[in-house]
Amino acid sequence: MSFIPNTEADRARMREVIGISSNADLFTDVPEKLRFPRLDLPGALSELEVLAELDAMARLDTHTGQAPSFLGAGAYHHFIPAVVDAMVSRSEFATAYTPYQPEISQGTLQAIFEYQSMIARLTGMDVSNASHYDGATSTAEAVIMALNVAQKQRRCVILSRGLHPQYRAVVRTYTQGMGLTIAGDEDRVDGIEGLGLLCDETTACVVVQNPDFLGRIAEPGQVAALARRAHAVGALLIVVANPISLGLLVPPGEMEADVVAGEGQALGNHLSFGGPCLGFFAFRRDQIRKSSGRIAGQTEDHDGRRGFVFTLSTREQHIRREKATSNICTNQSLNALTAAVYMTALGPRGLRRVAELCWHKAHYAASRIAAVSGYVVAPGEFFHEFAVRCPRPVQRISARLYEKHGIIGGYDLGADYPELGNAMLLCCTEVNTKEQIDRLVDALEDCRHA
Amino acid sequence: MPEPLIFEISRKGREGVSLPACDVPETSIPPGLRRSELLLPEVSEIDVVRHYVRLSQLNYAVDTGFYPLGSCTMKYNPKANDAAARMAGFAELHPLQDPSTAQGALAVMHGLQAMMAEIGGFPAVSLQPSAGAHGELTGIFIMRRYHADNGQHARTRILVPDSAHGTNPASTAMAGFEAVEVPSDTRGNIDIKRLKENLDERVAGLMLTNPNTLGLFEENILEVTRLVHDAGGLVYGDGANFNAILGVARPGAMGIDVMHFNLHKTFSTPHGGGGPGAGAVGVVEKLADYLPGPIVAVAESDRGSTVSTRYEWFMPAKTIGRVKSFHGNFGILVRAYVYIRMLGAEGLRAVAENAVLNANYLQARLTSVYPVPYGDRTCMHEFVAQGKLASAPDIRAMDISKRLIDYGFHPPTNYFPLIVPEALMIEPTETESLETLDRFADTLLRIAEEAAAHPELLHEAPHSSPVRRLDEVRAARELKVTAG
Numbered sequence: 001m002s003f004i005p006n007t008e009a010d011r012a013r014m015r016e017v018i019g020i021s022s023n024a025d026l027f028t029d030v031p032e033k034l035r036f037p038r039l040d041l042p043g044a045l046s047e048l049e050v051l052a053e054l055d056a057m058a059r060l061d062t063h064t065g066q067a068p069s070f071l072g073a074g075a076y077h078h079f080i081p082a083v084v085d086a087m088v089s090r091s092e093f094a095t096a097y098t099p100y101q102p103e104i105s106q107g108t109l110q111a112i113f114e115y116q117s118m119i120a121r122l123t124g125m126d127v128s129n130a131s132h133y134d135g136a137t138s139t140a141e142a143v144i145m146a147l148n149v150a151q152k153q154r155r156c157v158i159l160s161r162g163l164h165p166q167y168r169a170v171v172r173t174y175t176q177g178m179g180l181t182i183a184g185d186e187d188r189v190d191g192i193e194g195l196g197l198l199c200d201e202t203t204a205c206v207v208v209q210n211p212d213f214l215g216r217i218a219e220p221g222q223v224a225a226l227a228r229r230a231h232a233v234g235a236l237l238i239v240v241a242n243p244i245s246l247g248l249l250v251p252p253g254e255m256e257a258d259v260v261a262g263e264g265q266a267l268g269n270h271l272s273f274g275g276p277c278l279g280f281f282a283f284r285r286d287q288i289r290k291s292s293g294r295i296a297g298q299t300e301d302h303d304g305r306r307g308f309v310f311t312l313s314t315r316e317q318h319i320r321r322e323k324a325t326s327n328i329c330t331n332q333s334l335n336a337l338t339a340a341v342y343m344t345a346l347g348p349r350g351l352r353r354v355a356e357l358c359w360h361k362a363h364y365a366a367s368r369i370a371a372v373s374g375y376v377v378a379p380g381e382f383f384h385e386f387a388v389r390c391p392r393p394v395q396r397i398s399a400r401l402y403e404k405h406g407i408i409g410g411y412d413l414g415a416d417y418p419e420l421g422n423a424m425l426l427c428c429t430e431v432n433t434k435e436q437i438d439r440l441v442d443a444l445e446d447c448r449h450a
Numbered sequence: 451m452p453e454p455l456i457f458e459i460s461r462k463g464r465e466g467v468s469l470p471a472c473d474v475p476e477t478s479i480p481p482g483l484r485r486s487e488l489l490l491p492e493v494s495e496i497d498v499v500r501h502y503v504r505l506s507q508l509n510y511a512v513d514t515g516f517y518p519l520g521s522c523t524m525k526y527n528p529k530a531n532d533a534a535a536r537m538a539g540f541a542e543l544h545p546l547q548d549p550s551t552a553q554g555a556l557a558v559m560h561g562l563q564a565m566m567a568e569i570g571g572f573p574a575v576s577l578q579p580s581a582g583a584h585g586e587l588t589g590i591f592i593m594r595r596y597h598a599d600n601g602q603h604a605r606t607r608i609l610v611p612d613s614a615h616g617t618n619p620a621s622t623a624m625a626g627f628e629a630v631e632v633p634s635d636t637r638g639n640i641d642i643k644r645l646k647e648n649l650d651e652r653v654a655g656l657m658l659t660n661p662n663t664l665g666l667f668e669e670n671i672l673e674v675t676r677l678v679h680d681a682g683g684l685v686y687g688d689g690a691n692f693n694a695i696l697g698v699a700r701p702g703a704m705g706i707d708v709m710h711f712n713l714h715k716t717f718s719t720p721h722g723g724g725g726p727g728a729g730a731v732g733v734v735e736k737l738a739d740y741l742p743g744p745i746v747a748v749a750e751s752d753r754g755s756t757v758s759t760r761y762e763w764f765m766p767a768k769t770i771g772r773v774k775s776f777h778g779n780f781g782i783l784v785r786a787y788v789y790i791r792m793l794g795a796e797g798l799r800a801v802a803e804n805a806v807l808n809a810n811y812l813q814a815r816l817t818s819v820y821p822v823p824y825g826d827r828t829c830m831h832e833f834v835a836q837g838k839l840a841s842a843p844d845i846r847a848m849d850i851s852k853r854l855i856d857y858g859f860h861p862p863t864n865y866f867p868l869i870v871p872e873a874l875m876i877e878p879t880e881t882e883s884l885e886t887l888d889r890f891a892d893t894l895l896r897i898a899e900e901a902a903a904h905p906e907l908l909h910e911a912p913h914s915s916p917v918r919r920l921d922e923v924r925a926a927r928e929l930k931v932t933a934g
Contacts, residue, residue, distance in 0.1 A: 002797040003526050003718075004804045005883040011804075014811040014884060023803040026810060026828055027698055029667040034699040036799070040568055044794030047530045054788060058539025060554030065542040074775060075545050081467045083498050089532070091513035091720075092506035097522050098724035101861055103852070103915040106453075107509035108723035111502070114456050117933040121489050127931055130724065133580035136775040144624075166775040173742070173771035174587075177594060177626020217483060250485045263775070272535070273555050274545025274776025275580070276726030288929065294724070299925035302910070302918040305452055311925040317583070317620035318866070322629040327620035330581035330714065334722030344456055345466040345498050348488040353469045356479070363477035381480065398548065411546055434473040 001046065062408070064271060068436035069408035070365075072385045072427025073213070074135065074164050075274055076244065076266040078354065079431055080342070084268045087341045094334060098294075102309045103301075108333065109308035112296040115340040122246045122343070123260040124253020125282035129293035130310075131336040132279030132328065135263025136170035139163070139207060139240055141281065141292045141326055142259040143171050146205030146236040147178070148290045148325060154204035154235070158195055159185040162212030163240060165416040171207070188419065192222045196229040205259075206230050209240040210252065214378065214417075214425060215362075215385035220250040227256035243267050243280065243339075244358060244429075245383045247351030259283045268342025269335050278335035289315060292326030357430035358384055361437065365428050368441045374448045378423075385427035387413060387420060392450050394424045400450040405443035407436075452916070453504045457933045460491040466498050508916045509723070510860050516886050518812075520832045520863035520875025521615070521663055523693045523715035525805075530792065531719060531785035540784055545776035549762055555780065556761035560746040562730075562787045566711055569790075569798065570689075571702025572732030576741040576766075577778040582690055584773060585710025585729030586621035586657070591770040592708055592733065592740040593655050593684045594625060599768065602682065605654040609683075611640045613664055613867045618657045618688060627654060634869060638666040638824040640674060649681035659688040660704070661695065661830035663867040663875070664823075665809065675705025684708065684737075692716045693879070694806055694831035697799030701732075708733045717786035728782040739768040744777060804880035805831040808887060812878055815891040819898045823870055832877035834870050835862075842901035845908055847872040850897055852919065855912035857893045 006014075011023070020026065027035060045053065064077045071077075088094070092107060099105030112130045119128035132138035143157055157180055159168050168185050175182070183189075183198055184206075195206055206226060211217045227237040238259045239252035244266045252260045264278035265271070283291055289312065297311035317324040343351065366386045370377040374391030390397050394412040401409040410426035417423060428437065493501070510517070517524035535541065539554055549556055563575045579585040590608065597605045608622040610629045619629035630648060635641040640658070656678045660668045668674060675685045687701045687709030693716045695701075701709050713719050714727035721727065733741060744763035763777075793801065806829070813833045817825045820835040837847025851861030851874065863875035878887060900907050912918060 001528075001792050002800045002804075003528055003881050004800060005881065006804060006808075010884040011807060014807055018807075018810045018814045020810075020828075023807060026803065026806045027667075027695075029669050029828060030695070030699045031672055031704075034672075034703050036698060037571070037700050037703065039697055039795035039798065041565055041795045041798075042791065044797050045791050047528075047792065050788055050791045051530060051533060053791065054534040054558075054784070055537060057554035057557050058534075058537040060557065061539040061543050062547070062551040063538050063540075063542035064544050065538050069544060069547075071544045071546050073546055077542070077544065079469075083466070083495055087499065087502040087506075090503065090506040092509040092511045093723055094532075094720040095512040095527050096509050096723040097517065097519055097524055097721045100519070100863070101510070101851070101855065102920050103912050103917055104510035104855055104860065105508075105723070106916050107505040107507065110453065110455070110508070111505055111723075113931070114933065116931060117455075117457065118490060120932045124485075133584060133726075133779075134775050136772070137580070137584075164775070166772055169772040170774060173591065173773055174624075176591065176770070179626075220482065246485070247488065248479065248485065249483050254485075270541040270781070271544050272541050273543040273552065273780040275774070275779040276781055277775065277779075288931075295931050297925040297928075298930040299921045299928070301920050305917055307452075307917040307920045309920050309922050309925050311922070311929065311931065314926075317616035319616070320620070321616045322619035322623040324616070324620040324623075327583040327587055327617050327624050328581075329583045329615075329617050330721070330725040330727040332580075332722075332726045333724030334720075335726060337723070340456075341498065341502055344491050344493060344501070345495065346490070347465055347467075347492045348490045349492075350465060350467045350469060351488065351490065357469065357472055359479060360472050360474055360476045364474035367477075381483065402548070402551065408544065408547060408551070430469065437474065 067406050067408050068439065070410050070426045070440060071408055073411035073425055074263055075271055076429055077271055077431055078266055078429050080268050081345050083345050084338060084341045088334060088338045093337055106307060109296050111337050111340055113298065113308050115336045116296060118340055118343045119280050119282050122243060123241060123282040124251030125260050126285040127288055128282040129291060129295050131332040132281050132293055133332060134277035134279045136167040138261040138279030138281045139167045140171045140174035142238045142261045143175065143205055145259065145290050145292060149236060149287060150204045154202055156181045156183060156202040157204055158183050158198050158206040160195055160208040161185040161188055162214060163207055163209045164213045192218055192226050196226050199229055199233045199235055201233055203233055203235040205236040205238050207238040211242055211245055211383040214387045215382035217381040217383055220255050223255040242384060244355055248355035264339045267339035269338050276332055276335050278332050278339055290325060293328055293331060354430050358428060361428035361432050362386060365426060365437045369444060372441060372445050375444060385425050387423045387425050390422045390424055391448050392422060394422050396450045397447040400447045401443050407440055407443055455933050456491045456501055459493055459497050459501060462492055464492045464494045466493055466495045515858055516882060516890055517860040518862050518876045518878050519860060520877040521690055523877060523879060525718055525879040526881035527718050527720040528789060531788045534788045535781045535784045553761055556746045558784055558787050560761050562783050563746060565790050566730055566732060570709060570732040571700030573735050574738035574741055575730055575732045576745055577730045577783055578742045578773050579710065579729035579731055580774055580779050581725060581727040582710055582712045582729045583617040583621055585731045586617055587624055588731050588742055588773050589686045589708040589710060590621055590625035590627060592737055595740050595770055596737055597654055604652055607652045608654055609648055609656045612869050613662050614657060614659060615688060615690060638664045639669050642670060646677060649677060653681060653683045655684035655686055657686040657688060659691055661691045664834050665829040665832035666824055666827055667830055671704045690715060691831060694802055696802040697795060698802045708737055713782055713786040718789045719782045719785040726779050726782055728779040739766045740770055741766045742771060742773045743769050801880050808878040808880060808882060809833055812876060812887055812891055816894055819895055832875060835874045835876060836870060837872040837874045839898050839901050842905055845901045845905055847874050849908035852911040853897050853908045856914045859890055
């Protein structure tokens with residue numbers, strides 16, 4: 001099935017109009033020795049067969065709807081109200097291109113404008129773009145924006161060790177051609193004050209995550225002090241935020257952050273094995289011309305009616321080419337729409353309620369696990385997740401949790417944070433019931449000697 | 451009817467979702483950590499539904515009509531793709547689960563890697579990049595690392611034809627290289643003489659879109675790639691236009707060293723109003739170790755086993771690093787996998803043949819009225835006409851495009867490629883019928899008549915859309931980018 005409507009009779013008529021005798025005549029510009037290779041691909045399947053094949057493959061997976069899961073670490077299993085998928089799967093949204101013709105793309109453009117407004121309010125910032133690919137690339141784009149704000153005069157970037165290890169990796173990938181110094185994370189500088197001490201006149205930006213990768217929440221005053229320290233030397237503060245936590249917690253905008261980046265998957269997007277995700281990206285109004293990504297703006301049509309267009313395109317690759325602020329073109333529009341529908345459906349009280357449920361469940365789990373001999377819960381305030389030092393290698397505990405108890409355990413911190421010993425990062429959201437948490441606690445007790 | 455902003459529909463106290471009571475003892479939240487207010491909309495579920503359904507109705511989409519947007523390959527997106535991506539074993543799978551609990555997902559990725567490799571003629575493929583431009587950036591980093599490893603640190607220039615997408619020079623600059631423009635010749639190919647002049651020891655490589663954005667197959671492709679290789683450079687292939695040559699020619703065999711595939715164009719995944727896409731990257735053998743990971747491999751211990759295959763993650767030895775978190779836009783990868791499995795090798799070749807046939811048919815029907823600068827050549831999946839009519843000198847390409855909206859069509863791509871004045875870049879794709887093509891051609895011919903007789907109809911178009919022409923200058927001046 002190739003989804004081609006034309007019949008052989010149609011094709012014959014078309015060839016006649018074109019003046020060729022066979023389809024092969026269309027490809028005479030292709031060097032003959034390259035033409036029509038034999039492709040060794042599996043034979044074509046009907047829809048029935050292919051869906052059966054995919055169903056069989058999907059059944060090989062144990063998904064988070066089947067087994068209680070306590071995995072977070074940047075991707076979160078939340079309840080998604082049915083209305084979200086129902087709206088987002090409308091093919092008028094799903095099968096449109098980037099809105100290059102605004103007169104017939106007002107649905108997408110207005111939805112992006114509303115998404116930008118919600119993200120700006122959620123983060124406490126002035127402006128949001130239309131999206132980046134994910135939290136990691138959004139963070140890397142924030143770093144590049146800071147370098148551009150400093151007009152490439154500042155060559156040092158400070159990363160917190162609490163920043164998601166994969167985000168740190170992507171920042172390094174993205175900036176590998178720039179001859180930068182990246183400090184902080186691999187030097188194991190601890191705490192926000194330590195990062196402040198690294199700032200000097202070579203610093204373009206400081207990047208912290210709050211709550212950090214280990215779930216730890218910094219005092220808003222501490223973050224604001226870091227912002228002032230960064231500003232005092234002329235650097236920007238980039239805060240990577242957890243959007244669900246912002247239903248409850250003080251937003252980075254109130255901590256004097258210059259850019260707020262992060263992963264928006266948790267706002268109504270399915271886990272989908274880690275993609276497609278949603279990179280959100282919010283900033284101060286005075287940096288708008290240095291920002292990357294598309295931005296929808298309000299205007300009027302010929303008859304004075306309100307309408308929306310993409311604006312400030314002069315920052316973008318299709319106009320500025322090598323002088324663009326980023327190469328981004330296709331972004332994550334449908335995921336941004338998803339986040340907007342989710343935030344609309346939940347509203348301020350719903351989002352706060354989700355965050356509170358996450359808070360209570362994670363704290364309940366932490367307090368119960370802390371009481372199990374051999375397990376030590378990291379101190380301090382946390383959101384969504386917390387690190388637990390385990391009596392045995394995490395890999396062995398996780399294997400037993402899954403095989404004997406049917407539980408998907410937490411993230412093994414061993415590779416990224418060897419200094420924490422046998423540490424596991426456990427996450428709870430509103431989907432984790434008390435019964436699941438109690439089962440986890442009992443199972444961890446059983447795993448003490450795994 | 452304009453749709454109010456969701457904030458204007460909001461009424462204090464309304465709720466759209468009910469959440470369960472807390473079933474665990476509550477833990478107090480320090481007041482100093484709590485935010486004071488959050489001004490999200492407050493609406494009931496019916497408001498959510500009506501708002502977004504109405505917004506959706508203001509959109510034009512492939513599922514509502516013909517969308518011949520050049521270089522964007524707006525083909526039909528089969529619904530089976532979405533059905534597979536929605537399966538709980540894929541949609542509810544956490545990316546950091548132990549691979550032993552996600553073997554189905556890894557099998558899909560492994561299968562797709564293998565099929566993309568076979569279709570493109572590349573021994574290795576990474577599925578990490580999220581979009582075409584992301585694939586380009588990945589490719590330039592790979593080229594950079596390869597040259598650095600060979601001590602070729604002076605190679606910092608990337609040659610880019612003047613017909614290239616804007617992402618090509620932008621990706622080049624973002625990777626810390628310098629983009630150098632190479633002109634096209636009178637047949638729409640890259641100008642070989644000018645290419646040779648630029649090929650020196652500073653050149654890291656050439657970025658080539660083939661077929662190019664004029665819709666033309668690079669006639670001298672083998673000479674072009676040989677020249678670049680002889681000069682010590684690598685050739686990057688921009689796969690945006692791969693739909694034209696699916697099963698017809700393999701980029702790997704043309705001398706392309708690294709290429710991205712746009713799964714959201716060629717492989718029928720929906721574009722989502724601007725993403726998510728996926729920009730898988732294929733490379734030749736000598737570049738395989740530089741790919742971004744993780745990549746899916748058959749577990750070492752299971753090689754040669756016929757009982758069962760076990761898949762695992764693997765990071766290439768000299769990888770440029772991660773280009774995103776987790777494993778790529780998996781939900782998009784599932785869709786592309788389903789598509790390729792439904793088509794098979796013959797189906798893919800039929801895609802290219804019909805896409806090219808449709809484009810040539812439209813070109814043949816329109817050339818007598820609309821100039822087509824390289825119209826003496828057979829076009830590939832698209833062609834670039836000019837919105838310049840002898841009978842209506844003050845009519846511009848934009849006017850013609852906007853008038854097409856009144857007749858129920860999405861306009862072609864306007865003003866690109868930059869080297870064709872008043873460009874109307876038309877890509878019908880293979881999923882459109884002869885009747886649709888005829889209606890579109892008849893309409894364009896009728897618009898040409900209107901342009902001469904009633905030019906104001908075009909200048910003031912569109913008349914029938916939800917809004918009329920929008921004031922972009924005002925948007926940029928006032929910069930109202932959030933609701934008040």
